[in-house]
């Protein structure tokens with residue numbers, strides 16, 4: 001089973017608002033976030049600015065580990081009943 005097939009088995013219930021909020025990030029931090037997020041949620045928009053879509057977040061914490069408080073204003077888990085439900089097998 002490929003990574004994409006495995007990820008497609010999960011269920012996701014998005015909250016009304018994002019559980020992750022970015023500060024202004026520099027070019028190096030943008031590049032790190034683009035590379036580190038396994039769900040590919042950090043992407044450049046048409047004007048080459050970093051855009052973030054919290055839908056599909058795996059709640060792995062990699063973005064928090066790699067850039068920490070210097071680039072994230074907030075990182076928390078989604079409210080109860082929201083977020084990802086991992087399905088294995």
Ligand code: SF4
Nearest residue numbers: 037057058060061063
């Ligand atoms: S917690 Fe993981 S999946 Fe969610 S935005 Fe951060 S790196 Fe991506």
